[in-house]
Amino acid sequence: MDEKLFKQFMIGAVGILIILLVGSYGYQSTHFNRQTTINNIPVGGLTVKQAYQKVKQTPRQLKVSINHHVVYTGQVTKSGFTATDQAKFKTALKQQFSFFPSQQRYNIVVEPTKLAKPELAAAVQATQHQLQTMNANRKAPQDAYAKYQNGKIKIIPAVNGSQYTLDHLSITLKQQYANGRINLTPRLKRPLAANSRQVNQQKQKLAQLTDQQVTYQVQNRRYQFKANDILTMATYQNGHYQFDTSRINKKIARINHQQATLGKSFKFKTHDGKTITTTNQGTYGWKIDPNKAGQSLAQALAEHKTHLNAKNDLSGSGFNQHGTGYQTTANHGIGDTYAEVSIAKQHAWFYRNGKCILSTDIVSGSTHDNNATPKGVFYIMYQHTPSILRGKNDDGSSYASKVQYWSPFTIDGCGFHDAPWRTDWSKTAYQQRHGGSHGCINMKNDVAGLGYHALTPNEPVIIY
Secondary structure, eight states: OOHHHHHHHHHHHHHHHHHHHHHHHHHHTTSOOTTEEETTEEOTTOOHHHHHHHHHHSOEEEEEEETTEEEEEEEEEOOOOOGGGHHHHHHHHHHHOOSSOOOOOEEEOOOOTTOOOTTHHHHHHHHHHHHHHHHTTSOOOBOOEEEEETTEEEEEOOBOOOOBOOTTHHHHHHHHTTSSEEEEOOOBOOOOOTTSHHHHHHHHHHHHHHTOEEEEEETTEEEEEEHHHHOSEEEEETTEEEEEOGGGHHHHHHHHHHHOOTTSOOEEEOTTSOEEEOOSOOOOOOEEOHHHHHHHHHHHHHTTOOEEEGGGGEEOSTTOTTOSOTTOOSGGGTOSOEEEEETTTTEEEEEETTEEEEEEEOBOBOSSTTOOOOOEEEEOOOOBSSEEEEEEOTTSOEEEEEESOEEEOSTTSOEEEEOTTOOOOOTTGGGSTTTSBSSSEEEOHHHHHHHHHHOOTTOEEEEO
16 A cells, blocks of 8 residues: 555544544443433433433332341332432533543432422331341450450550441431442440550540549548549540549548447436447448449549548438538537437437437336347437327237337337327336337426427437
């Protein structure tokens, strides 16, 4: 082939190529590729108008699957497309445009103007339920976290799991809701990494505890505690501290041994000047609850408090579970306002601010059939006027006795009250089988009101 013919051939070939390219562009710019779908409806080879008509006329039914397993099927409805939506199909055409025909699968989500979403909440719920069911037998991941232990802070590494995350599930469904067929591929939950911002914040929060110290005041004594005295272990997660304070228990036990009064004997000077030692069976007194104290002290560290009073960490017995007499240090912790009862003398004395305001004979519990009045230091649990006393007689029958004044000092029903039914007020009545009370302190009608008003709740009652 001579040079002239070759040039003519090349010009012709280029011309044909240009015509093919122009033709291809013209077709591709007006028709969807063969493997393109809109809302999972095939529109390959169709123009914008044709694709719009096909999708508009195709009834819509929502089906949600997880790993191709259908978990929700909705009702068949109209597509919801209107004439104003044709512009969206033009945009869809541009999204999948390729200069040459493509066999790549391409699904474009186009949301119709009148798309109703009454099924979205039900679809989200069904999907969440399915994922929760799938997670039931899968291992949960464990986040990395910072931990304070034995005076040091260390990072516990994350542990991967096999459970799926529910995060962004509703967002994904909302984004793809117009797409009648939605297949979700669940993602594994990712644990919090050791180098994450959250774990670094935990470390910083725990580090703030290490240099703190608290002065713990118990009545008139003060104790100095450092973080390492209080904390066995601490973590900081989700904006809150969690503390293990068992480390402080021994120190609290020593404080209780030195100062607490609950469950201990009292030195007491009686009305006639004699000093006695009471039994340790009473309910009057207080002690520090080591769990409460530990958490209070740890929280003080977290809040950078330098001083804490033990008054909120107390425990007691009987009606007042927060203890009694904590604010009292005089008279070995009994103070100068109290009631004194001598079983041997069958007499009671009522003191206020160190002065005896009432002295009266009484009848105490019978020494027979387990009805004796208990000895020790108790306290007035509450007062009630009038009242009905209920209990069991020695023969097992029930009784309900009306009284005008009632001041109990034991949880099982021993207290001061009037006894209008009593005729025997002798000094030996309590020693007779049926002469004493069921454990209460009986008072004559003409002084019972005075005794009632001489007492106050939480006031100590010394019985010996």
